[in-house]
Amino acid sequence: MGEGQRPGLFASGLFSSGPERHTGAVIADRFDRIAWRDTYEQSAGLRELAGELNERYGRADGLLADMFLAAYKANPRLRERAETDPSRLVEHQVIASLMESPEFAALRRLTAGDPYAAAMAVLAQAAALRRTLERSREAQEQAERARQAQGPAGEGGENVEAGTAPSPMPPAAQHTAQEARSPATANPHIPDIPDAADIPGMRAAARHAVAQAAETVRDEAALMRAWGVAPGELERMTFDRRARLAERLRTSRLARWAELIGRFRQMADGERARKVENATGELVGVTLGDDLSRVIPSELANLGLPELRAVFAARYAAGELMLYDTQGEQAAGQGAVIACVDTSHSMYEAGPGGVPREAWAKACALALLDQARSAGRDFVGILFSAAEKIQIFRFPNGRPVCIAQVLDFAETFLGGGTSYQAPLTAARELLEAEFDDAARKRGDIVMLTDDECGVTEEWLRGWNEAKRRLGFRVFGVAVGAPGAAQADSVLDALCDNLRSVEDFTDVHAAADLFRVI
Numbered sequence: 001m002g003e004g005q006r007p008g009l010f011a012s013g014l015f016s017s018g019p020e021r022h023t024g025a026v027i028a029d030r031f032d033r034i035a036w037r038d039t040y041e042q043s044a045g046l047r048e049l050a051g052e053l054n055e056r057y058g059r060a061d062g063l064l065a066d067m068f069l070a071a072y073k074a075n076p077r078l079r080e081r082a083e084t085d086p087s088r089l090v091e092h093q094v095i096a097s098l099m100e101s102p103e104f105a106a107l108r109r110l111t112a113g114d115p116y117a118a119a120m121a122v123l124a125q126a127a128a129l130r131r132t133l134e135r136s137r138e139a140q141e142q143a144e145r146a147r148q149a150q151g152p153a154g155e156g157g158e159n160v161e162a163g164t165a166p167s168p169m170p171p172a173a174q175h176t177a178q179e180a181r182s183p184a185t186a187n188p189h190i191p192d193i194p195d196a197a198d199i200p201g202m203r204a205a206a207r208h209a210v211a212q213a214a215e216t217v218r219d220e221a222a223l224m225r226a227w228g229v230a231p232g233e234l235e236r237m238t239f240d241r242r243a244r245l246a247e248r249l250r251t252s253r254l255a256r257w258a259e260l261i262g263r264f265r266q267m268a269d270g271e272r273a274r275k276v277e278n279a280t281g282e283l284v285g286v287t288l289g290d291d292l293s294r295v296i297p298s299e300l301a302n303l304g305l306p307e308l309r310a311v312f313a314a315r316y317a318a319g320e321l322m323l324y325d326t327q328g329e330q331a332a333g334q335g336a337v338i339a340c341v342d343t344s345h346s347m348y349e350a351g352p353g354g355v356p357r358e359a360w361a362k363a364c365a366l367a368l369l370d371q372a373r374s375a376g377r378d379f380v381g382i383l384f385s386a387a388e389k390i391q392i393f394r395f396p397n398g399r400p401v402c403i404a405q406v407l408d409f410a411e412t413f414l415g416g417g418t419s420y421q422a423p424l425t426a427a428r429e430l431l432e433a434e435f436d437d438a439a440r441k442r443g444d445i446v447m448l449t450d451d452e453c454g455v456t457e458e459w460l461r462g463w464n465e466a467k468r469r470l471g472f473r474v475f476g477v478a479v480g481a482p483g484a485a486q487a488d489s490v491l492d493a494l495c496d497n498l499r500s501v502e503d504f505t506d507v508h509a510a511a512d513l514f515r516v517i
Contacts, residue, residue, distance in 0.1 A: 021085040023062050025095040026069040027077045035072060036065050038113040042239035045123050057133045063091045064122055067129075068135035069113040070099055071213075072118035075147040090136045096308070097206035110221065116234070116242050117217050124216040128209030132202055219247040223249050226262030228370060229403055245403060253411045257359040260507070261366055261410075267507045268367040271514035272374060290316055294323040335443025335472060336378035336434055337517060340423040341363035342449035342479070343414045344385040349450070349480065355504035357479045361448040362410050364477070364510055368446060369395060369406070371514055380430055381409045384423035386416035392426060418451040420490065421459055428466045435470055444517045452484040452491060463494070474511055477501055 028036075040046050047062060070076045071506075078099055084092045098104060111117040224234060229251055234242060249255060286296060299322045302308040315321050348463040366382055372379035372395070381393040393409040395401055424445070431443045455463075467474070469493030476495035478485035485491065485500035492498050503507040 011421040022079055022083055023088045023091075024084045025062075025066045025079055025084065025088070025092040026070050026073070027079055027391070028065075028073075032069055033071060035115050036068050039068065039119050039239065040065075043119050043123075043243075045243075046119055049123065049126050049221055053129070053133065053158065055138060056130075057409070062088065063094065063129075065089065065100065066095045067122045067125065068115075068118050070095060070104075070185065071108060071121045072113070074112050076108075087510055093202065094206070097203050098125075098210055101207040101210045103202070103207055103210040103214055105432055107217065110214060110217045114235075116239055117221075119239070120215040120220065124213040125209040128205050128212070132410045136332040149178060166509060179404060184429065188436055214282075218259050220246055222262065223258055225500075226265070227403065227406065228265060228366065228401070233400075233403070235364050248407060253408060253413070254359055254362065259361065260359060260505075261363045264363040264367040264507045267511060268371055268514040271511050274515065277512050286322050287318050289323045290319040290321055291323055292316075292321075296322050296324060298322070312314050326435065333439040334438075335431060336380055336440075337368055337372035337375075337471075338382060338427045338430060338443065338445045340382045340384060340427060340445065340447045340449075341365050341369045342418060342451065343383045343412070344418045344451060345415050346418075346450050347479070351480050351502065351504040354507040357450050357504065358413065360501065361477070363507070364411065364448060364513075365446075366406070368517070369401070369512070372517055373397070373401065378434070380427070382423045383409070383412055383414055385414040385418060386479045387419040387422050389414040389416050390422050390426060392430075418449065418453050420447075420449075420453055423447075424463065424494070425459075428463065428470075431470050431472050432466065441471045444475065445472060446477065446513065446517070447491065447495065448477045448479055449484065449491070450479045450481040452481070452489055452492060455494075460493070472498070475517070478511060480504070 003358075025368045040050075046068075050060045050064055053063070076099065078096055079092070081089070081092060107121060111121050223246070229245070232379040237245070251259070252258075254261070299312070302312045310322075341361050343358065347361065348356055350356045351360075369379045369381070374395055378397050379395040381395070383393075391412055391414065393405060395405070424447070427445050431445075434440050434443065466472075474495045474497075476485070476491045478498070478500040479490065480502055482500045482502065483489070484497050499509070503509065
């Protein structure tokens with residue numbers, strides 16, 4: 001072996017030049033080998049697993065590579081058993097059992113072409129792989145004892161003590177002993193290899209391992225989607241960075257509520273899709289007119305019938321076409337979307353389903369982040385509690401969203417009491433600066449809180465003046481605090497639109513926000 005060459009996993013059939021016998025079970029080309037080598041060198045988990053298996057069983061070289069390639073390749077092909085080195089028949093059958101399991105196709109849909117996901121699938125099968133190799137070693141040792149019991153003559157009779165009957169040989173050992181004496185395996189340097197079918201529970205173990213690997217890969221993909229990490233962004237990440245991100249997402253303060261965050265974002269995406277294209281405000285019904293941008297589909301269908309085209313033209317000229325009717329809020333301009341999220345102690349309190357007020361509020365805020373990005377607007381998250389406790393997170397439009405910053409925003413909890421003036425003053429100053437710098441008006445502020453507090457008259461006058469001058473809107477959400485949403489409350493005086501949410505498992509309670517923001 002040349003200087004600097006790594007033994008073990010890279011001294012496998014993947015690099016074998018022998019035309020007849022190969023130690024690798026999956027047929028691979030040069031690019032496949034490069035993908036495996038790069039992934040192996042980046043993954044500490046793969047290297048640790050390989051070292052452990054080589055030390056305990058002496059047969060990890062090539063096996064992990066084959067498992068990786070089976071998951072990674074778009075159309076993996078298993079090498080013929082007759083082309084496999086006799087010392088690698090067990091490994092060949094391990095891979096065959098994995099690829100033949102009904103669950104393997106589902107796994108490969110998640111991992112094909114993604115080296116990180118393929119490596120994760122290998123690591124998820126580590127426990128099952130250890131059990132399979134242990135059973136293989138036990139079967140091999142049993143076969144060796146059976147061969148020794150038969151003696152040099154191959155029958156075993158001369159080694160049986162007088163007056164005792166020879167012990168029956170287990171079927172697995174009989175088959176292995178016969179194979180060990182066959183010309184194909186008659187090599188003193190090759191250990192006895194039990195047939196894979198004789199290894200107890202191999203196929204069942206393979207099915208379980210593949211199903212578990214698919215579940216692991218699927219869960220991580222769902223976790224990434226819930227937190228808004230796009231597939232393209234994942235592809236650009238290094239292996240270690242992606243692994244660290246996955247670990248942080250799994251251990252985040254709000255990790256338990258990733259499913260809620262994902263549902264919130266999905267709901268918001270659906271509400272955006274429901275908006276009528278080029279229409280201002282909220283859809284409320286059908287009216288008559290001549291605005292072709294709001295003509296309903298059934299009216300347009302008349303153009304497809306030659307005999308009705310003249311009718312369509314006459315109705316258009318008379319302004320009697322059926323149109324979508326909209327009313328309500330004027331479409332927001334280019335101003336920023338600002339979510340002010342209360343993180344006082346009371347936001348820890350859980351509601352229906354055990355969902356904390358904080359989790360619902362931050363899930364809503366993250367969906368508003370998506371809303372702003374979709375509309376090409378800046379987003380600002382303001383976390384607040386008492387007057388002296390405030391933290392601002394900026395997500396400018398035109399720059400990629402940093403997932404680490406998103407997690408910082410989601411995980412930060414300030415504690416303490418509640419003050420309206422501090423976060424709303426910060427929001428007003430941000431919109432004033434935006435207007436001064438870019439002349440953008442009509443921003444949107446969303447206030448998510450579970451408490452009510454007072455504001456001074458002087459501050460309220462300045463607030464109303466800024467609203468008039470900058471044209472921004474304020475939406476209030478009383479999270480688990482219906483009293484804060486009453487008609488005579490301070491929050492009602494501050495907001496143009498106010499609602500109360502008490503069921504924190506219901507993401508649709510704030511659906512209308514995403515139709516008007």
